[in-house]
Amino acid sequence: MKLDIRDFLQSSDYKMEFNGQLKEQKSNYDISDLDLIFPVDYDGIIFNLGDEIMLDLSVKYKYNTQCDRCLKPMIEDVETNLKAFFLKDIENVFEDEASKEYFDLIDNQIFLDDLIISQIITSIPFKSLCKEECKGICPKCGKDLNEGSCKCDEEIEIDPRFGKLMDLFNDEEV
Incomplete structure (x- = not known):
């Protein structure tokens, strides 16, 4: 033009x-x-x-x-x-x-x-969102979290290499 x-x-x-x-x-x-x-x-x-x-x-x-x-x-x-x-x-x-x-x-x-x-x-925007409050997908099972939660939330599995770090949160002095 x-x-x-x-x-x-x-x-x-x-x-x-x-x-x-x-x-x-x-x-x-x-x-x-x-x-x-x-x-x-x-x-x-x-x-x-x-x-x-x-x-x-x-x-x-x-x-x-x-x-x-x-x-x-x-x-x-x-x-x-x-x-x-x-x-x-x-x-x-x-x-x-x-x-x-x-x-x-x-x-x-x-x-x-x-x-x-x-x-x-x-x-062009760096990030495109269908809506601002979009929850995304579960990184484990791939379920769309906008449609409801998945069972993966209940099964929090901690990498054993980071187990000692979790002890910091269990300390009552903190």
């Missing part, structure tokens, strides 16, 4: 709002391992800041995954934001601006596909 900002740059407007959907992956990033559900919704604002353009982009997406505790399939909803800067003239970069990361503005167009997919990749 290309966003042509030629008319915006020639106007006296300082901001332009836009929105749309990414209907399929057309980026250079390989996200075949991510079961992304298309379309991906986005909306943003472009600000004309003189020598540079600032893009403020909000991305909403869903993907198929499984709960990290109980392993049930689920759909994760994520909303993420991105700020990106583009230079109108790359040759007029001052030293203090060199510390900022700029993206290329090619033929007065912003290529949104790669920006959106890279933002999705960096915003």
Whole structure:
């Protein structure tokens, strides 16, 4: 998806709002391992800041995954934001601006596909839970503890190598 900002740059407007959907992956990033559900919704604002353009982009997406505790399939909803800067003239970069990361503005167009997919990749949650209070599965028998407890709770088996440590808890002086 290309966003042509030629008319915006020639106007006296300082901001332009836009929105749309990414209907399929057309980026250079390989996200075949991510079961992304298309379309991906986005909306943003472009600000004309003189020598540079600032893009403020909000991305909403869903993907198929499984709960990290109980392993049930689920759909994760994520909303993420991105700020990106583009230079109108790359040759007029001052030293203090060199510390900022700029993206290329090619033929007065912003290529949104790669920006959106890279933002999705960096915003995937580390842990996916079907619900905050998910109890997970029993590490011994594999029963889903959300559906009820198992008999393994009653049979606490202590590794004999740690038996002496249990004596610390049986001491009445502690």
